[in-house]
Amino acid sequence: MAGLCEGGNEPSGSLKAICKLCDMYSNQELAEIHFMYGKADGNAALARRLYQERYPQRQCPDRKTLVRLHYRLCEYGKCNSPGLGRGRPRSTTPEVQE
Numbered sequence: 001m002a003g004l005c006e007g008g009n010e011p012s013g014s015l016k017a018i019c020k021l022c023d024m025y026s027n028q029e030l031a032e033i034h035f036m037y038g039k040a041d042g043n044a045a046l047a048r049r050l051y052q053e054r055y056p057q058r059q060c061p062d063r064k065t066l067v068r069l070h071y072r073l074c075e076y077g078k079c080n081s082p083g084l085g086r087g088r089p090r091s092t093t094p095e096v097q098e
Contacts, residue, residue: 033061037066
């Protein structure tokens with residue numbers, strides 16, 4: 001699986017699609033989807049087929065979504081990008097001990 005996180009630009013596609021993906025699947029399901037992508041050595045079509053064989057009762061994302069999910073996890077360490085849909089960052093005031 002070496003080199004799967006290497007690369008340049010984000011795969012084309014809507015950021016909303018990634019957010020929707022994170023809403024559609026549990027963290028466990030996303031981990032299993034990503035595991036199959038790694039098992040298939042970055043071959044999204046094969047990963048999709050492996051996932052469908054292993055979990056026939058579940059809805060399987062399309063190939064583009066698998067690639068986007070992998071990119072997001074490599075780039076940001078989570079499904080969605082930093083700050084997406086989160087509004088203005090919260091400011092914090094450090095506690096002062098007297």
